[in-house]
Amino acid sequence: MKIAGAVIALALALALQTTLTRFAVAGTGAVDVVLVAVVYVALTTGPVGGMLSGTVVGLIQDTLSSGVVGIGGLAKTLVGFLVGAFGQQFIVTATLPRLVMFVAATALHAVVFMGLYVALGLRVFESPWKAIASQALVNAVIGLISFAVIESLPGALERRRGRRGGRR
Amino acid sequence: MALLDIRQRTGWLFLAVIVGHIVLISAQVNSRRGVPILEEVTFGAFAEVQRASAQVVGSVREGWQNYFALQEIRHENADLKQRVAQLEIRLQQERAKAEETRTLQQLLSLHQETAPSTAAANVIGASADAYFRTISIDKGTADGLAQDMSVIAPAGVVGRVILPTRRAAKVQLLIDRNAAAAAMIERSRAQGVVLGTGTGTLTMAYLPGTADIKVGDRVVTSGIDRIYPKGFLIGQIESLQRGAGEFSGIVIRPAVDFSSLESVLVVTGAPPGTDVPADRTR
Numbered sequence: 001m002k003i004a005g006a007v008i009a010l011a012l013a014l015a016l017q018t019t020l021t022r023f024a025v026a027g028t029g030a031v032d033v034v035l036v037a038v039v040y041v042a043l044t045t046g047p048v049g050g051m052l053s054g055t056v057v058g059l060i061q062d063t064l065s066s067g068v069v070g071i072g073g074l075a076k077t078l079v080g081f082l083v084g085a086f087g088q089q090f091i092v093t094a095t096l097p098r099l100v101m102f103v104a105a106t107a108l109h110a111v112v113f114m115g116l117y118v119a120l121g122l123r124v125f126e127s128p129w130k131a132i133a134s135q136a137l138v139n140a141v142i143g144l145i146s147f148a149v150i151e152s153l154p155g156a157l158e159r160r161r162g163r164r165g166g167r168r
Numbered sequence: 169m170a171l172l173d174i175r176q177r178t179g180w181l182f183l184a185v186i187v188g189h190i191v192l193i194s195a196q197v198n199s200r201r202g203v204p205i206l207e208e209v210t211f212g213a214f215a216e217v218q219r220a221s222a223q224v225v226g227s228v229r230e231g232w233q234n235y236f237a238l239q240e241i242r243h244e245n246a247d248l249k250q251r252v253a254q255l256e257i258r259l260q261q262e263r264a265k266a267e268e269t270r271t272l273q274q275l276l277s278l279h280q281e282t283a284p285s286t287a288a289a290n291v292i293g294a295s296a297d298a299y300f301r302t303i304s305i306d307k308g309t310a311d312g313l314a315q316d317m318s319v320i321a322p323a324g325v326v327g328r329v330i331l332p333t334r335r336a337a338k339v340q341l342l343i344d345r346n347a348a349a350a351a352m353i354e355r356s357r358a359q360g361v362v363l364g365t366g367t368g369t370l371t372m373a374y375l376p377g378t379a380d381i382k383v384g385d386r387v388v389t390s391g392i393d394r395i396y397p398k399g400f401l402i403g404q405i406e407s408l409q410r411g412a413g414e415f416s417g418i419v420i421r422p423a424v425d426f427s428s429l430e431s432v433l434v435v436t437g438a439p440p441g442t443d444v445p446a447d448r449t450r
Contacts, residue, residue: 015221018214018293018304032298047178055185064214064296066330066340070192072297077189081182113299116193123345135298 006041006049010057013037018064032106032135034061036143038080039105040150043092047084054080068122075112079105095144102140107132211304215336218293218304253322257433260324264388264399267354284397285437286320287311291429292336301344301366303327305432308335316395318435324401324423325349325389326432337434341426342402343370350393351402356380359390362402362420370403370420377414383407387420397435 013033020033034057042050058076062069083105086092092101110132117123233242289311293304307313309332319326319339327347331338340347347364351372358379360372372387385405391398403422408415 014296015217018218018296019221019225020294030298034296048181051178051182051185055189060214061296063211065300066295066302066338066344066346067297067300068193068196070189070196074186074189074193077182077185120193 002045002049006045006053009037009040010034010053014057014060017061030135031138031142032109033142034058035076035079035106035109036102036139036146038076039083039102039143040146042080042084043087043098043101045084046088047081050080050082050084050087051077052080054078067117068120071113071116074116075109078112079109082108098144098147099140102143103136106136106139110135211331211338212333212336215292215304215333219306219336222290222292222306256322257320260388260401261399264354267357268399284435286433287313287436288431288433289319289337290431299345299366301327301341301347301364301426302330303339303341303429305337305339305434306335307434308333308337310334312436313337313434314436318396318400319432320400320435321424321429321432323425324403325396326424326426326429328395329434339432342424343368343422343426348393349396349402350390351387352390353379353381353405354386354388356385359392362387368422368426369406370422372405372415372418372420375415375418377410379415381405381408381415381418 013036017033020031038050038054038057041053045053054076055073058073059069061076062072065072083101086101090097092098110128114123114125114128118125287307289305289307291303292306295302305319313329313332315329315332317329317332319328325342327339327341327344329337330340342349342362342364343366344364345366349362350359351362352359356379358375358381360375360379363371363373365371375381383405387402387405389396389398389400389402401423403420406419406421407417408419409417
């Protein structure tokens with residue numbers, strides 16, 4: 001059930017990212033829904049789930065972009081593994097720790113992604129800190145909302161069933 | 169069974185995945201060949217998903233609009249938009265030709281110009297990564313598209329085809345960090361190269377320090393890169409700085425609004441007189 005949920009979340013995130021990116025083309029790095037999904041999977045399944053989901057969607061993202069295949073995969077693998085490991089060691093269920101996780105994950109992803117491109121001499125990123133900060137904030141907000149929605153679903157369904165049973 | 173349980177081999181698995189990525193990246197960075205097969209196969213497969221999701225989104229949006237708008241007026245409006253688009257492209261060509269004629273008055277051998285042959289395509293998706301500026305379109309090699317064909321819109325230049333598959337193609341937008349186009353100032357004919365910045369603007373490089381340029385000048389394609397046909401509008405100079413005898417920090421506002429692209433035209437054959445390679449025309 002957990003695996004099916006993770007696969008659905010990642011596929012949805014990929015579809016959403018490829019559909020929405022073109023509408024926000026003017027803002028560099030405005031949002032990375034796929035990264036949000038990787039962090040979500042890592043926090044709910046652990047380091048292995050986070051790492052594997054990061055690898056798969058990272059590589060898919062790379063092949064759908066025009067960059068070097070593997071750089072995004074490597075960045076998301078690292079993020080998935082570390083977030084998963086952190087989530088196993090500490091309690092990350094309150095809003096503030098989750099917010100910190102999403103912000104830290106976005107920052108780590110950006111540092112690895114851009115760092116590799118710069119180290120390999122493939123691209124230059126001029127003062128990207130503003131873009132990273134805005135992406136971290138947007139990712140965190142989307143992540144927190146997603147967590148809240150997903151966690152409220154079982155209770156909402158239960159209440160609905162209860163109301164139907166009461167009417168009969 | 170415990171030996172096969174990957175949850176007990178997390179460290180080794182992590183190491184293997186990281187090494188795999190490094191090998192993958194190294195292989196690409198070292199080689200100077202064309203597009204990786206993995207990229208082409210994945211893009212080809214995912215383009216179908218993008219096509220399906222674009223169709224779903226398109227049909228939902230269309231249904232919504234049809235419900236609230238007067239259908240007849242909408243169709244008439246679409247026809248008029250298409251006509252305006254064609255006329256705008258025609259106008260750009262005529263304007264470029266007029267400028268050229270003015271500066272080359274001695275040349276009396278005028279040649280007749282025909283419009284470039286184009287294929288209309290719909291945008292079905294965008295880059296999965298916010299750091300790259302690409303879009304996916306619903307036309308591919310089956311419709312006559314090939315790599316490096318230029319992509320335009322009524323407002324101006326959009327980009328070029330970088331990965332054509334049978335039923336879809338990936339287009340690198342001109343605002344991508346790795347994109348470039350040979351260009352010139354329409355008024356003074358000063359030539360340079362327009363470069364993408366990865367943000368919403370463009371910049372221009374390799375302009376001679378003595379070039380006559382000013383804020384508000386229109387920048388058009390020069391055609392010498394053998395990708396973009398000559399005379400198509402790229403954008404307008406928004407700001408510039410001159411330092412130590414040469415220009416620096418030329419900011420160009422693109423003519424095309426890349427955030428609202430829905431359909432584009434792919435130049436499949438060039439008109440006579442342009443520098444697009446003959447082997448690309450069909």
